[in-house]
Amino acid sequence: MSLQYHLKLSPGDVAPYVLLPGDPGRVPLVASLWDESHEVASNREYTTFTGTYRGVPISCTSTGIGCPSTAIAMEELARVGATTFVRIGTCGTFQDRVRPGDMAIFDSAARYDGASRLYAPLGFPAVADHDVVEAAIAAGRELGLPFHVGTTRTADSFYAMHPRPGSSFDGYWQSSWRDHFEDLKRLNVVAAEMEASVILVLARIWGLRAGGVAVVLDNVLEVWGDSGEFDPHTQFEHGGDEIERLARLGSETVRILAERDAA
Amino acid sequence: MSLQYHLQVAPGDVAPFVLLPGDPGRVEVVASLWDQARHVAANREYVTFTGTYRGVPISCTSTGIGSPSTAIALEELARVGATTFVRIGTCGSLQDRVRVGDVAVFDSAFRADGASALYAPAEYPAVADHEIVDAAIEAATALGTPHHVGTTFSTDLFYVPEPGSAFGGYEQSGWRERYADVARTGALAAEMETGVLLVLTRIWGLRGGAVALVSDVAEERDESGVWDPQATFDVSEEPIRRLARLGCETIRILGERDRVRSTD
Numbered sequence: 430m431s432l433q434y435h436l437k438l439s440p441g442d443v444a445p446y447v448l449l450p451g452d453p454g455r456v457p458l459v460a461s462l463w464d465e466s467h468e469v470a471s472n473r474e475y476t477t478f479t480g481t482y483r484g485v486p487i488s489c490t491s492t493g494i495g496c497p498s499t500a501i502a503m504e505e506l507a508r509v510g511a512t513t514f515v516r517i518g519t520c521g522t523f524q525d526r527v528r529p530g531d532m533a534i535f536d537s538a539a540r541y542d543g544a545s546r547l548y549a550p551l552g553f554p555a556v557a558d559h560d561v562v563e564a565a566i567a568a569g570r571e572l573g574l575p576f577h578v579g580t581t582r583t584a585d586s587f588y589a590m591h592p593r594p595g596s597s598f599d600g601y602w603q604s605s606w607r608d609h610f611e612d613l614k615r616l617n618v619v620a621a622e623m624e625a626s627v628i629l630v631l632a633r634i635w636g637l638r639a640g641g642v643a644v645v646l647d648n649v650l651e652v653w654g655d656s657g658e659f660d661p662h663t664q665f666e667h668g669g670d671e672i673e674r675l676a677r678l679g680s681e682t683v684r685i686l687a688e689r690d691a692a
Numbered sequence: 693m694s695l696q697y698h699l700q701v702a703p704g705d706v707a708p709f710v711l712l713p714g715d716p717g718r719v720e721v722v723a724s725l726w727d728q729a730r731h732v733a734a735n736r737e738y739v740t741f742t743g744t745y746r747g748v749p750i751s752c753t754s755t756g757i758g759s760p761s762t763a764i765a766l767e768e769l770a771r772v773g774a775t776t777f778v779r780i781g782t783c784g785s786l787q788d789r790v791r792v793g794d795v796a797v798f799d800s801a802f803r804a805d806g807a808s809a810l811y812a813p814a815e816y817p818a819v820a821d822h823e824i825v826d827a828a829i830e831a832a833t834a835l836g837t838p839h840h841v842g843t844t845f846s847t848d849l850f851y852v853p854e855p856g857s858a859f860g861g862y863e864q865s866g867w868r869e870r871y872a873d874v875a876r877t878g879a880l881a882a883e884m885e886t887g888v889l890l891v892l893t894r895i896w897g898l899r900g901g902a903v904a905l906v907s908d909v910a911e912e913r914d915e916s917g918v919w920d921p922q923a924t925f926d927v928s929e930e931p932i933r934r935l936a937r938l939g940c941e942t943i944r945i946l947g948e949r950d951r952v953r954s955t956d
Contacts, residue, residue, distance in 0.1 A: 537800065537819035549877050551814040556800035559829075559841060562822050580817060580894065616812055617895050633843065634877050 433505035436477060436490065437470035443479055444486035445512045446683040448676075449502070451519075451624055453491035459517070459676040460489055474498055482680045485687040492516075495585055496544035496627040503631045513686060515561060516628050516641035517679035519671075520581060520620040521649035523613050528645065530671065532576040532678060533619050534565045535641035538626035541584035545630040555583070555629040560686060561640030568681035569642075574674065579619035581641065583626035588659070592650075596659040610650055621649050642682065644675040696768035699753065700733040701740055707749035708775045709943045711936075712765070714782075714885055716754040721929070722780070722936040723752055737761055745940045748947035755779075758848055759807035759888040766892045776946060778824060779889050779902035780939035783844060783881035785909045786874060792909065793931060795839040795938060796880050797828040798902040801887040804847040808891040818846070818890035823946060824901025831941035832903070837934065842880040844902070846887030850921075881906060903942065905935040 431439045448459055453476040460466035466480030474493030481487060490506060492499040503514065520533055527533065538555035540546065545555065562578065569576040584590065590609050594602035613621075625641045632639030652659050694702045711722055716739040723729035729743030737756030744750060753769060755762040766777065783796055790796065801818035803809070808818065825841065832839035851857050874882070886902040893900030908921070 536822055537817035539813075539817060540815040552803040553877055553879075554800035554802060554817040554819060554843060556817060556819050556843065559799055559822060559825050563826060566822075578822060580819065582815075615895075616816060617897055618816075636878055 433509060435473060435501050436475045436505040437472045438477060438505060438509045440509045442469045443477065443488040443490070443506060443509055443511050445510065446485065446487050446687060447506055447511045447514050448487065448489040448679045448683065449492050449514055449516045449624070449628065450489065451492055451494050455672060456489050456491050458672060459679070462673070462676055462680055463487065475502060483684050485684050487680065487683050492624055495623050496542035496583065499624045500544040500627050500631065503628060507635060507637060512637050513561065513683070514628055514632055514637065514639040515679050515682055516625055516643070517675050518622050518624060518641065518643045519646050520622040520643040521647050521652070522620055522645045523610060523618050523649060525648070527577050527619060528575070529647055531645045532569055532574050532675070533581065533643045533645055534562060534569065534576050534578045535581045535620065535625050535643070536562050536578055537580045538629055539580060539582040539613070539616070539618055540626045540630070541582060542626050543585050545627040549630055549634060553630065555626040556633060557629055557640040558632065558638035560689065561638055561682070564685040564689065565640055565642050565678070565682045567685050568678055572678060572681060574678060577619050579617065581620040581622055581625045581643070582613050582618045583623060584621065585623065587623065591659060614650060620645065642675065642678050644671045696772060698736060698764050699738045699740060699768040700735040701768065701772050703772045705732045706740065706742055706751040706753070706769060706772055706774050708773060709748065709750050709947060710769055710774045710777050711750065711752040711939045711943065712755050712777055712779045712885070712889065713752065714755050714757050718932060718936070719752045719754050721932060722939065725933070725936055725940055726750060738765060746944050748944050750940065750943055755885055757850070758884050759805035759846070762885045763807040763888050763892065766889060770896060770898060776824070776899040776943070777889060777893055777901070778939055778942055779886055779904070780935050781883050781885060781902065781904045782907040783883035783904040785881050785906045786845065786871065786879050790840050790880050790906055792906050794906045795832055795837045795935070796844065796904045796906060797825060797832060797839055797841045798844045798886050798904065799825045799841055800843045801846040801890050802843055802874065802877070802879050803887045803891070804845060805887045806848050808888040812891050812895060816891060818887045819894060820890055820901040821893070821899035823949070824899055824942065827945040827949065828901060828903050828938070828942045830945055831938055835938060835941060837938060840880050842878065844886045844904070845874045845879045845882040847882060847884060850884065903935070903938055905931050907931070
């Protein structure tokens with residue numbers, strides 16, 4: 430087992446520290462912040478760059494959207510020597526105190542995904558590694574970014590489970606969705622996205638380290654307006670600089686971790 | 693609502709920082725380490741002392757065994773002003789490297805309890821406040837206590853689910869690999885209160901964490917396959933005092949860091 434089936438990576442191709450965005454198109458943007466980088470592989474939704482950031486060996490691999498493709502990325506990255514995983518993504522928020530443009534640092538995830546429960550029962554916590562959380566906090570402070578430490582709700586659906594009809598195609602809706610977002614708000618859940626839980630569960634099971642940071646794009650309780658319609662084009666307006674700040678936060682988190690690991 | 697129904701504590705009776713052992717008999721042992729302490733209340737399994745430890749106001753309340761009585765203690769302590777909760781308990785090891793006498797710092801819990809499921813869906817994580825985890829690691833390091841950071845299996849059952857554990861040899865087929873599967877997830881230890889503590893504090897925006905003394909190895913059995921906690925548990929006074937010291941030091945470090953931040 431050397432060349433990995435989906436990621437097209439072999440041992441030696443990736444650094445121990447890997448940043449994990451969802452979007453393959455963001456990998457070159459992340460790598461553009463590094464001292465030097467090269468494209469290692471690109472297959473399906475998986476693009477990998479490896480290089481150094483402020484002297485620290487680093488890789489970035491896209492996971493694609495959702496926990497199934499993310500679980501495959503984790504399995505194959507771990508096989509070729511990755512040990513520390515930092516998701517860098519975008520998210521919505523359930524909390525009024527969290528504003529668009531703020532950063533969320535995930536110390537844990539609510540497991541509304543399918544893949545992680547095939548590995549471990551739901552009672553098992555999706556929890557970030559303490560070292561990664563502390564490094565992300567230090568990086569957020571150093572960069573002067575507003576951030577919030579807390580739980581993300583990871584779900585396998587983007588358009589489903591919204592409180593009102595108008596999100597899923599053709600008005601499809603279920604009554605059990607009505608209070609789901611408000612319940613998550615009451616549970617003090619900070620963010621909503623689609624990949625963190627399986628990253629945290631798998632790393633924990635294997636004795637590896639993982640965490641996640643994300644830039645907040647919107648408040649998911651406000652996205653429908655009066656119509657009930659959910660249009661991500663208008664709700665998720667973001668230029669390059671949110672993503673660049675996110676990439677910087679992820680890269681700095683890795684640098685701080687590597688320095689603390691070396692000490 | 694002032695005097696709390698079960699704990700018999702009122703606002704002003706407890707400090708913002710509360711240590712939570714399970715056993716009411718241990719509260720006095722914990723308080724004996726403080727600069728000064730007073731007995732505040734005792735009712736059912738709930739005993740509360742309040743005082744100061746190295747200048748930091750501190751309380752200690754026993755939770756009783758299990759998530760139901762622990763949930764009641766948390767509800768009533770939060771109502772009278774407690775904001776930071778640190779469980780100090782004992783646990784059984786699930787990993788070879790986690791030895792009797794070591795300390796476990798729990799950053800999370802595997803939720804196998806009943807009470808937390810009534811507050812939050814199973815998908816919701818039982819996660820410790822990272823500031824408590826960090827303070828506990830620093831305290832354990834400073835005290836020279838061998839420690840492990842990780843997940844605890846928080847279950848409502850003490851005598852099951854392990855063949856040879858329940859009375860009369862009662863067992864269920866689903867129990868056979870239960871603890872082996874939990875151990876395969878990497879969980880460090882098993883105990884009975886942390887899951888609900890972490891879920892409730894997270895929901896309320898308060899801080900919760902836990903440290904525990906490893907007092908037995910979960911799979912230890914005698915020749916006949918029977919598990920006798922009286923024979924296998926080491927809960928002698930010296931290790932319990934070390935656990936109490938670790939809890940107090942964790943709170944002192946937290947209290948000092950909070951003070952530095954508030955004057956920044």
